[in-house]
Amino acid sequence: MTDGRRIAILGATGSIGAATLDVVANLQRHAPDAGWRVMSVSGHSRIExxxxxxxxxxxxxxxxxxxxxxxITEAEEEISRxxxxxxxxxxxxxxxxxxAATDPEVDTVVAGIVGRAGLESTLAAVQAGKRVGLANKETLVIAGPVVTAAATSSGSELLPIDSEHSAIYQCLAEARGLASTRSASQPVCDANDSRATAEANGRCDFGSPNHAFPGVRRLILTASGGPFLNSSREEIDAATPAxxxxxxxxxxxxKITIDSATMMNKALEIIEAxxxxxxxxxxxxxxxxxxxxIHSxxxxxDGSVIAQLSPPDMRLPIQYALTYPHRLPCPAPPLERTQRWDMSLIPVDLERxxxxxxxxxxxxVGxxxxxxxxxxxxxxxxxxLSGKIRFTDIARLCKQTLQDHxxxxxxxxxxxxxxxxxSRQRAAQLAETISVA
Ligand code: NAD
Ligand code: MG
Structure with a gap:
Protein backbone atom coordinates (compact mmCIF):
# COMPACT_ATOMS: atom_id res chain seq x y z
CA MET A 1 0.00 0.00 0.00
CA THR A 2 1.25 3.49 -0.87
CA ASP A 3 1.58 5.63 2.23
CA GLY A 4 -0.75 8.60 2.17
CA ARG A 5 0.62 12.12 2.31
CA ARG A 6 -0.18 14.95 4.68
CA ILE A 7 -0.93 17.83 2.41
CA ALA A 8 -1.13 21.62 2.60
CA ILE A 9 -3.25 22.97 -0.27
CA LEU A 10 -2.24 26.56 -0.96
CA GLY A 11 -4.86 28.18 -3.18
CA ALA A 12 -7.60 25.71 -2.24
CA THR A 13 -10.38 27.94 -3.60
CA GLY A 14 -8.89 27.99 -7.09
CA SER A 15 -9.21 25.65 -10.01
CA ILE A 16 -6.08 23.64 -9.05
CA GLY A 17 -7.06 23.67 -5.36
CA ALA A 18 -10.55 22.31 -6.04
CA ALA A 19 -9.15 19.58 -8.28
CA THR A 20 -6.61 18.66 -5.56
CA LEU A 21 -9.36 18.33 -2.95
CA ASP A 22 -11.20 15.98 -5.31
CA VAL A 23 -8.06 13.90 -5.93
CA VAL A 24 -7.35 13.53 -2.20
CA ALA A 25 -10.97 12.58 -1.42
CA ASN A 26 -10.74 9.92 -4.12
CA LEU A 27 -7.42 8.58 -2.79
CA GLN A 28 -9.01 8.37 0.67
CA ARG A 29 -11.92 6.36 -0.74
CA HIS A 30 -9.53 4.12 -2.65
CA ALA A 31 -7.25 3.49 0.37
CA PRO A 32 -9.04 4.53 3.57
CA ASP A 33 -6.24 3.30 5.84
CA ALA A 34 -3.30 4.80 3.94
CA GLY A 35 -3.38 8.10 5.81
CA TRP A 36 -4.09 10.57 2.99
CA ARG A 37 -4.94 13.82 4.73
CA VAL A 38 -5.47 17.49 3.93
CA MET A 39 -3.71 19.33 6.75
CA SER A 40 -4.49 22.89 5.67
CA VAL A 41 -6.37 24.83 3.01
CA SER A 42 -5.76 28.43 2.01
CA GLY A 43 -7.78 31.02 0.15
CA HIS A 44 -7.50 34.76 -0.41
CA SER A 45 -11.15 35.51 -1.07
CA ARG A 46 -14.35 33.45 -1.44
CA ILE A 47 -14.20 32.68 2.29
CA GLU A 48 -17.50 30.81 2.35
CA ILE A 72 -10.32 37.82 9.74
CA THR A 73 -13.78 38.72 11.01
CA GLU A 74 -15.51 37.34 7.93
CA ALA A 75 -13.49 34.12 8.29
CA GLU A 76 -14.27 33.75 12.02
CA GLU A 77 -17.98 34.24 11.37
CA GLU A 78 -17.97 31.76 8.51
CA ILE A 79 -16.08 29.13 10.54
CA SER A 80 -18.60 29.49 13.31
CA ARG A 81 -21.58 29.47 10.89
CA ALA A 100 1.23 26.22 6.48
CA ALA A 101 3.93 25.44 3.90
CA THR A 102 6.53 24.67 6.56
CA ASP A 103 4.30 22.94 9.13
CA PRO A 104 6.41 20.00 10.44
CA GLU A 105 3.37 17.72 10.20
CA VAL A 106 2.98 18.44 6.48
CA ASP A 107 5.08 16.43 4.02
CA THR A 108 3.58 17.69 0.76
CA VAL A 109 2.60 21.17 -0.38
CA VAL A 110 0.41 21.82 -3.39
CA ALA A 111 1.44 25.25 -4.65
CA GLY A 112 -1.82 26.33 -6.29
CA ILE A 113 -1.72 30.09 -5.68
CA VAL A 114 -1.74 32.18 -8.83
CA GLY A 115 1.14 34.49 -9.70
CA ARG A 116 3.84 36.13 -7.63
CA ALA A 117 1.64 35.84 -4.53
CA GLY A 118 2.69 32.18 -4.37
CA LEU A 119 6.43 32.83 -4.35
CA GLU A 120 7.25 33.04 -0.63
CA SER A 121 5.17 30.05 0.45
CA THR A 122 6.38 27.86 -2.41
CA LEU A 123 10.00 28.76 -1.74
CA ALA A 124 9.50 28.19 2.00
CA ALA A 125 8.11 24.71 1.28
CA VAL A 126 11.11 23.93 -0.91
CA GLN A 127 13.54 25.22 1.73
CA ALA A 128 11.79 23.09 4.35
CA GLY A 129 12.41 19.99 2.22
CA LYS A 130 8.76 19.26 1.47
CA ARG A 131 7.58 17.53 -1.67
CA VAL A 132 6.11 20.39 -3.69
CA GLY A 133 3.39 19.79 -6.28
CA LEU A 134 4.14 22.85 -8.35
CA ALA A 135 1.23 24.45 -10.19
CA ASN A 136 2.46 27.99 -9.46
CA LYS A 137 4.82 28.23 -12.44
CA GLU A 138 5.39 31.94 -11.78
CA THR A 139 7.63 31.02 -8.83
CA LEU A 140 10.11 29.31 -11.17
CA VAL A 141 9.80 32.09 -13.76
CA ILE A 142 10.65 34.71 -11.12
CA ALA A 143 13.27 32.86 -9.12
CA GLY A 144 14.20 29.62 -10.94
CA PRO A 145 17.86 29.49 -9.83
CA VAL A 146 16.99 30.35 -6.20
CA VAL A 147 14.26 27.72 -6.02
CA THR A 148 16.23 24.93 -7.69
CA ALA A 149 19.31 25.63 -5.56
CA ALA A 150 17.11 25.49 -2.46
CA ALA A 151 15.63 22.17 -3.64
CA THR A 152 19.09 20.71 -4.16
CA SER A 153 20.25 21.67 -0.68
CA SER A 154 17.06 20.73 1.20
CA GLY A 155 16.29 17.56 -0.77
CA SER A 156 12.83 18.88 -1.64
CA GLU A 157 11.20 17.03 -4.54
CA LEU A 158 9.75 19.43 -7.10
CA LEU A 159 6.97 17.56 -8.87
CA PRO A 160 5.35 19.56 -11.67
CA ILE A 161 1.56 19.86 -11.75
CA ASP A 162 1.52 21.89 -14.94
CA SER A 163 0.23 19.26 -17.39
CA GLU A 164 3.02 19.73 -19.96
CA HIS A 165 5.78 19.43 -17.39
CA SER A 166 4.07 16.51 -15.71
CA ALA A 167 3.91 14.85 -19.14
CA ILE A 168 7.65 15.38 -19.67
CA TYR A 169 8.40 14.20 -16.15
CA GLN A 170 6.31 11.08 -16.79
CA CYS A 171 7.99 10.39 -20.16
CA LEU A 172 11.44 10.78 -18.62
CA ALA A 173 10.54 8.71 -15.58
CA GLU A 174 9.17 5.87 -17.67
CA ALA A 175 12.08 5.98 -20.13
CA ARG A 176 14.65 6.08 -17.37
CA GLY A 177 12.82 3.66 -15.16
CA LEU A 178 13.04 0.95 -17.82
CA ALA A 179 16.65 1.70 -18.71
CA SER A 180 17.78 2.25 -15.15
CA THR A 181 19.82 -0.25 -13.20
CA ARG A 182 18.85 1.48 -9.98
CA SER A 183 16.74 -0.38 -7.47
CA ALA A 184 13.01 0.29 -7.56
CA SER A 185 13.14 2.06 -4.21
CA GLN A 186 15.41 4.77 -5.58
CA PRO A 187 13.63 7.59 -7.32
CA VAL A 188 14.29 7.80 -11.04
CA CYS A 189 14.21 11.10 -12.84
CA ASP A 190 14.70 13.31 -9.84
CA ALA A 191 14.54 16.79 -11.26
CA ASN A 192 17.36 17.78 -8.95
CA ASP A 193 19.64 14.96 -10.06
CA SER A 194 21.33 16.80 -12.87
CA ARG A 195 22.19 19.77 -10.71
CA ALA A 196 23.60 17.48 -8.02
CA THR A 197 25.55 15.56 -10.67
CA ALA A 198 26.74 18.81 -12.17
CA GLU A 199 28.11 19.83 -8.81
CA ALA A 200 29.89 16.49 -8.41
CA ASN A 201 31.32 16.36 -11.93
CA GLY A 202 31.88 19.99 -12.65
CA ARG A 203 30.09 19.79 -15.97
CA CYS A 204 26.88 18.13 -17.02
CA ASP A 205 25.33 19.03 -20.36
CA PHE A 206 21.70 18.30 -21.03
CA GLY A 207 21.35 14.88 -22.65
CA SER A 208 24.97 13.85 -21.92
CA PRO A 209 25.69 10.56 -20.12
CA ASN A 210 26.27 12.42 -16.85
CA HIS A 211 23.02 14.36 -17.02
CA ALA A 212 19.94 13.15 -15.18
CA PHE A 213 18.32 12.61 -18.58
CA PRO A 214 20.93 10.95 -20.79
CA GLY A 215 20.06 10.47 -24.44
CA VAL A 216 17.39 13.16 -24.48
CA ARG A 217 17.64 15.55 -27.41
CA ARG A 218 14.67 17.86 -27.00
CA LEU A 219 11.65 18.60 -24.84
CA ILE A 220 8.57 19.47 -26.90
CA LEU A 221 5.83 21.37 -25.10
CA THR A 222 2.36 21.20 -26.59
CA ALA A 223 0.13 24.30 -26.67
CA SER A 224 -3.59 24.26 -27.29
CA GLY A 225 -3.26 27.54 -29.20
CA GLY A 226 -6.08 29.03 -27.12
CA PRO A 227 -9.21 30.70 -28.49
CA PHE A 228 -7.34 32.66 -31.19
CA LEU A 229 -5.52 29.79 -32.84
CA ASN A 230 -7.30 30.39 -36.14
CA SER A 231 -7.86 34.16 -35.82
CA SER A 232 -6.23 36.76 -38.04
CA ARG A 233 -3.85 39.38 -36.64
CA GLU A 234 -6.63 41.97 -36.93
CA GLU A 235 -9.09 39.77 -35.05
CA ILE A 236 -6.53 39.10 -32.33
CA ASP A 237 -5.83 42.83 -32.01
CA ALA A 238 -9.55 43.51 -31.48
CA ALA A 239 -10.09 40.58 -29.05
CA THR A 240 -12.38 41.32 -26.09
CA PRO A 241 -11.91 39.95 -22.54
CA ALA A 242 -14.96 37.69 -23.01
CA LYS A 255 -5.15 34.82 -15.26
CA ILE A 256 -3.87 31.60 -16.80
CA THR A 257 -6.79 31.64 -19.26
CA ILE A 258 -5.68 35.04 -20.57
CA ASP A 259 -2.08 33.81 -20.56
CA SER A 260 -3.21 30.89 -22.72
CA ALA A 261 -4.92 33.22 -25.19
CA THR A 262 -1.77 35.36 -25.61
CA MET A 263 0.38 32.20 -25.42
CA MET A 264 2.27 33.93 -22.62
CA ASN A 265 1.37 30.79 -20.66
CA LYS A 266 3.56 28.78 -23.04
CA ALA A 267 6.29 31.40 -22.71
CA LEU A 268 6.18 30.97 -18.91
CA GLU A 269 6.20 27.20 -19.41
CA ILE A 270 9.36 27.35 -21.57
CA ILE A 271 11.07 29.14 -18.68
CA GLU A 272 9.54 26.72 -16.17
CA ALA A 273 10.89 23.75 -18.19
CA ILE A 294 -0.94 14.95 -26.00
CA HIS A 295 0.38 16.90 -23.02
CA SER A 296 4.00 17.07 -24.20
CA ASP A 302 17.85 8.33 -31.99
CA GLY A 303 14.83 10.38 -33.09
CA SER A 304 12.31 8.37 -31.09
CA VAL A 305 9.61 10.50 -29.48
CA ILE A 306 7.74 9.52 -26.32
CA ALA A 307 4.56 11.38 -25.40
CA GLN A 308 2.03 11.33 -22.55
CA LEU A 309 -1.65 11.29 -23.51
CA SER A 310 -4.86 11.74 -21.52
CA PRO A 311 -8.03 13.84 -21.83
CA PRO A 312 -7.57 17.41 -20.57
CA ASP A 313 -8.15 17.07 -16.81
CA MET A 314 -5.75 18.48 -14.22
CA ARG A 315 -6.62 15.79 -11.69
CA LEU A 316 -4.21 13.38 -13.39
CA PRO A 317 -1.04 15.53 -13.15
CA ILE A 318 -2.06 16.62 -9.63
CA GLN A 319 -2.44 13.02 -8.51
CA TYR A 320 0.83 12.00 -10.15
CA ALA A 321 2.63 14.71 -8.15
CA LEU A 322 1.07 13.34 -4.97
CA THR A 323 1.55 9.61 -5.56
CA TYR A 324 4.85 9.56 -7.52
CA PRO A 325 6.53 7.14 -8.09
CA HIS A 326 3.35 5.09 -7.72
CA ARG A 327 0.27 5.13 -9.91
CA LEU A 328 -3.17 4.72 -8.38
CA PRO A 329 -6.73 4.90 -9.78
CA CYS A 330 -7.61 8.52 -10.58
CA PRO A 331 -10.96 10.34 -10.94
CA ALA A 332 -9.85 11.89 -14.26
CA PRO A 333 -11.53 10.10 -17.18
CA PRO A 334 -9.39 7.74 -19.27
CA LEU A 335 -8.86 8.08 -23.02
CA GLU A 336 -11.98 6.27 -24.29
CA ARG A 337 -11.24 3.90 -27.14
CA THR A 338 -14.89 3.83 -28.29
CA GLN A 339 -14.67 7.26 -29.86
CA ARG A 340 -12.45 8.73 -32.55
CA TRP A 341 -9.66 11.03 -31.34
CA ASP A 342 -8.07 13.31 -33.91
CA MET A 343 -4.72 14.65 -32.86
CA SER A 344 -2.90 17.27 -34.84
CA LEU A 345 0.51 18.84 -34.30
CA ILE A 346 0.86 22.27 -35.93
CA PRO A 347 3.93 24.54 -36.05
CA VAL A 348 3.67 27.68 -33.89
CA ASP A 349 3.14 31.11 -35.44
CA LEU A 350 5.48 33.52 -33.67
CA GLU A 351 4.11 36.49 -35.63
CA ARG A 352 0.56 36.19 -34.33
CA VAL A 365 19.31 34.88 -20.96
CA GLY A 366 17.97 33.86 -17.51
CA LEU A 385 -9.47 42.65 -18.43
CA SER A 386 -10.58 46.09 -17.25
CA GLY A 387 -10.53 47.49 -20.80
CA LYS A 388 -7.54 49.82 -20.29
CA ILE A 389 -5.30 48.22 -22.90
CA ARG A 390 -5.86 46.05 -25.96
CA PHE A 391 -5.19 42.33 -26.10
CA THR A 392 -2.05 42.68 -28.21
CA ASP A 393 -0.72 45.37 -25.85
CA ILE A 394 -0.06 42.64 -23.26
CA ALA A 395 2.90 41.19 -25.18
CA ARG A 396 3.91 44.68 -26.34
CA LEU A 397 4.15 45.96 -22.74
CA CYS A 398 6.07 42.87 -21.66
CA LYS A 399 8.57 43.24 -24.49
CA GLN A 400 9.12 46.93 -23.82
CA THR A 401 9.51 46.41 -20.06
CA LEU A 402 12.11 43.70 -20.75
CA GLN A 403 13.97 46.03 -23.10
CA ASP A 404 13.92 48.83 -20.51
CA HIS A 405 15.57 46.81 -17.76
CA SER A 423 8.66 45.87 -13.60
CA ARG A 424 5.08 46.37 -12.41
CA GLN A 425 5.62 50.12 -12.11
CA ARG A 426 7.32 50.30 -15.49
CA ALA A 427 4.61 48.30 -17.25
CA ALA A 428 1.90 50.47 -15.64
CA GLN A 429 3.74 53.63 -16.80
CA LEU A 430 4.02 52.27 -20.32
CA ALA A 431 0.32 51.37 -20.30
CA GLU A 432 -0.50 55.04 -19.57
CA THR A 433 1.03 55.96 -22.91
CA ILE A 434 -1.19 53.52 -24.77
CA SER A 435 -4.63 54.77 -25.78
CA VAL A 436 -7.33 52.18 -26.26
CA ALA A 437 -8.91 52.64 -29.67
P1 NAD B 1 -7.35 30.42 -9.69
O1 NAD B 1 -7.49 31.85 -10.02
O2 NAD B 1 -8.48 29.49 -9.99
O3 NAD B 1 -6.98 30.24 -8.14
C1 NAD B 1 -5.97 31.01 -7.55
C2 NAD B 1 -5.82 30.71 -6.08
O4 NAD B 1 -4.83 31.61 -5.57
C3 NAD B 1 -7.10 30.94 -5.26
O5 NAD B 1 -7.20 29.98 -4.25
C4 NAD B 1 -6.88 32.33 -4.64
O6 NAD B 1 -7.55 32.51 -3.42
C5 NAD B 1 -5.37 32.32 -4.45
N1 NAD B 1 -4.83 33.67 -4.45
C6 NAD B 1 -5.07 34.66 -5.35
N2 NAD B 1 -4.42 35.79 -5.01
C7 NAD B 1 -3.76 35.51 -3.87
C8 NAD B 1 -2.92 36.29 -3.00
N3 NAD B 1 -2.63 37.57 -3.24
N4 NAD B 1 -2.41 35.67 -1.91
C9 NAD B 1 -2.68 34.37 -1.65
N5 NAD B 1 -3.47 33.60 -2.41
C10 NAD B 1 -4.01 34.17 -3.51
O7 NAD B 1 -6.02 29.92 -10.43
P2 NAD B 1 -5.67 28.47 -10.99
O8 NAD B 1 -6.17 28.34 -12.37
O9 NAD B 1 -6.04 27.41 -10.00
O10 NAD B 1 -4.07 28.57 -11.12
C11 NAD B 1 -3.24 28.49 -9.97
C12 NAD B 1 -1.81 28.30 -10.46
O11 NAD B 1 -1.72 27.05 -11.14
C13 NAD B 1 -1.33 29.36 -11.46
O12 NAD B 1 0.02 29.61 -11.24
C14 NAD B 1 -1.53 28.69 -12.81
O13 NAD B 1 -0.63 29.16 -13.79
C15 NAD B 1 -1.21 27.24 -12.45
N6 NAD B 1 -1.84 26.26 -13.34
C16 NAD B 1 -3.19 26.17 -13.40
C17 NAD B 1 -3.77 25.24 -14.25
C18 NAD B 1 -5.28 25.07 -14.30
O14 NAD B 1 -5.75 24.16 -14.98
N7 NAD B 1 -6.06 25.89 -13.63
C19 NAD B 1 -2.97 24.44 -15.07
C20 NAD B 1 -1.59 24.56 -14.97
C21 NAD B 1 -1.02 25.47 -14.11
MG1 MG C 1 0.30 24.07 -18.73
Missing part, protein backbone atom coordinates in the same frame (compact mmCIF):
# COMPACT_ATOMS: atom_id res chain seq x y z
CA UNK A 49 -16.19 28.44 -0.32
CA UNK A 50 -12.89 28.01 1.51
CA UNK A 51 -14.59 27.07 4.77
CA UNK A 52 -16.98 24.77 2.89
CA UNK A 53 -13.99 22.92 1.42
CA UNK A 54 -12.63 22.40 4.94
CA UNK A 55 -16.05 21.29 6.14
CA UNK A 56 -16.30 18.73 3.31
CA UNK A 57 -12.86 17.22 4.00
CA UNK A 58 -12.55 14.21 6.28
CA UNK A 59 -10.72 14.32 8.60
CA UNK A 60 -11.09 18.11 8.86
CA UNK A 61 -7.96 20.11 8.03
CA UNK A 62 -6.21 21.34 11.14
CA UNK A 63 -5.83 24.85 9.75
CA UNK A 64 -7.79 27.20 7.53
CA UNK A 65 -5.54 29.92 6.15
CA UNK A 66 -7.08 33.18 4.98
CA UNK A 67 -4.17 34.95 3.31
CA UNK A 68 -5.98 38.29 3.08
CA UNK A 69 -5.44 39.72 6.57
CA UNK A 70 -8.47 42.03 6.12
CA UNK A 71 -10.85 39.08 6.18
CA UNK A 82 -20.39 26.22 9.33
CA UNK A 83 -19.83 24.61 12.75
CA UNK A 84 -16.04 24.32 12.50
CA UNK A 85 -15.12 26.28 15.63
CA UNK A 86 -12.96 23.95 17.72
CA UNK A 87 -12.28 21.68 14.72
CA UNK A 88 -10.11 23.94 12.55
CA UNK A 89 -7.85 26.75 13.67
CA UNK A 90 -7.79 29.98 11.68
CA UNK A 91 -4.49 31.54 10.60
CA UNK A 92 -4.41 34.74 8.59
CA UNK A 93 -2.16 36.97 6.51
CA UNK A 94 0.58 36.26 3.98
CA UNK A 95 2.86 34.83 6.73
CA UNK A 96 0.23 32.21 7.49
CA UNK A 97 0.89 30.71 4.03
CA UNK A 98 4.54 30.23 4.97
CA UNK A 99 3.53 28.66 8.29
CA UNK A 243 -13.46 36.19 -26.18
CA UNK A 244 -10.06 35.76 -24.54
CA UNK A 245 -11.60 34.09 -21.47
CA UNK A 246 -13.36 31.49 -23.62
CA UNK A 247 -10.73 28.72 -23.66
CA UNK A 248 -11.61 25.85 -26.00
CA UNK A 249 -10.23 22.90 -23.98
CA UNK A 250 -9.29 23.86 -20.40
CA UNK A 251 -11.40 25.29 -17.57
CA UNK A 252 -8.92 27.33 -15.49
CA UNK A 253 -8.51 30.48 -13.40
CA UNK A 254 -8.83 33.88 -15.10
CA UNK A 274 14.34 25.32 -18.34
CA UNK A 275 14.62 25.40 -14.56
CA UNK A 276 12.72 22.24 -13.77
CA UNK A 277 14.66 19.99 -16.15
CA UNK A 278 17.94 21.92 -16.28
CA UNK A 279 17.58 22.20 -20.05
CA UNK A 280 18.91 25.01 -22.28
CA UNK A 281 16.38 27.06 -24.23
CA UNK A 282 17.57 25.72 -27.60
CA UNK A 283 16.55 22.19 -26.53
CA UNK A 284 12.94 23.27 -25.89
CA UNK A 285 10.35 23.43 -28.66
CA UNK A 286 6.69 24.29 -28.74
CA UNK A 287 4.13 22.68 -31.03
CA UNK A 288 0.44 23.54 -31.26
CA UNK A 289 -1.90 20.68 -30.46
CA UNK A 290 -5.45 22.02 -30.29
CA UNK A 291 -7.07 18.90 -28.80
CA UNK A 292 -5.00 19.04 -25.55
CA UNK A 293 -4.66 15.25 -25.37
CA UNK A 297 6.69 14.99 -25.85
CA UNK A 298 10.32 14.03 -25.33
CA UNK A 299 12.62 13.41 -28.29
CA UNK A 300 15.61 11.12 -27.79
CA UNK A 301 18.95 11.10 -29.63
CA UNK A 353 1.76 35.09 -30.88
CA UNK A 354 4.84 37.25 -30.13
CA UNK A 355 4.71 36.37 -26.41
CA UNK A 356 6.25 33.00 -27.26
CA UNK A 357 9.44 34.59 -28.57
CA UNK A 358 9.75 36.42 -25.24
CA UNK A 359 9.62 33.06 -23.46
CA UNK A 360 12.49 31.66 -25.54
CA UNK A 361 14.49 34.87 -25.10
CA UNK A 362 14.02 34.95 -21.32
CA UNK A 363 14.89 31.26 -21.04
CA UNK A 364 18.06 31.96 -23.06
CA UNK A 367 19.00 36.09 -14.60
CA UNK A 368 16.65 39.00 -14.01
CA UNK A 369 14.66 38.57 -17.24
CA UNK A 370 12.10 36.14 -15.78
CA UNK A 371 10.97 38.35 -12.93
CA UNK A 372 10.65 41.33 -15.26
CA UNK A 373 8.60 39.42 -17.83
CA UNK A 374 6.35 38.02 -15.11
CA UNK A 375 5.84 41.37 -13.35
CA UNK A 376 4.95 43.09 -16.62
CA UNK A 377 2.55 40.33 -17.59
CA UNK A 378 0.84 40.26 -14.18
CA UNK A 379 0.34 44.02 -14.57
CA UNK A 380 -0.86 43.88 -18.16
CA UNK A 381 -3.43 41.09 -17.77
CA UNK A 382 -5.74 42.97 -15.33
CA UNK A 383 -5.34 46.14 -17.42
CA UNK A 384 -6.64 44.22 -20.44
CA UNK A 406 19.29 46.38 -17.16
CA UNK A 407 19.85 42.65 -17.27
CA UNK A 408 21.81 41.01 -14.45
CA UNK A 409 22.81 37.37 -14.75
CA UNK A 410 23.06 36.27 -11.09
CA UNK A 411 20.64 38.35 -8.97
CA UNK A 412 19.92 37.69 -5.31
CA UNK A 413 16.36 37.00 -4.17
CA UNK A 414 16.21 40.52 -2.70
CA UNK A 415 17.19 41.99 -6.08
CA UNK A 416 14.57 39.87 -7.83
CA UNK A 417 11.91 41.19 -5.49
CA UNK A 418 13.03 44.78 -6.18
CA UNK A 419 12.75 44.10 -9.88
CA UNK A 420 9.32 42.57 -9.40
CA UNK A 421 8.15 45.92 -8.04
CA UNK A 422 10.07 47.88 -10.69
Missing amino acids: ELVRSAEAASPKPRTIVVSDGQK QGLTGHCQLDTGADALVR EALNHPTWDMGE KWLFDVPADRIEVVVHPQSI LVEFE FPALELGFEVAR GTAGVVLNGANETAVPLF NHESAPSLARLLELDTW
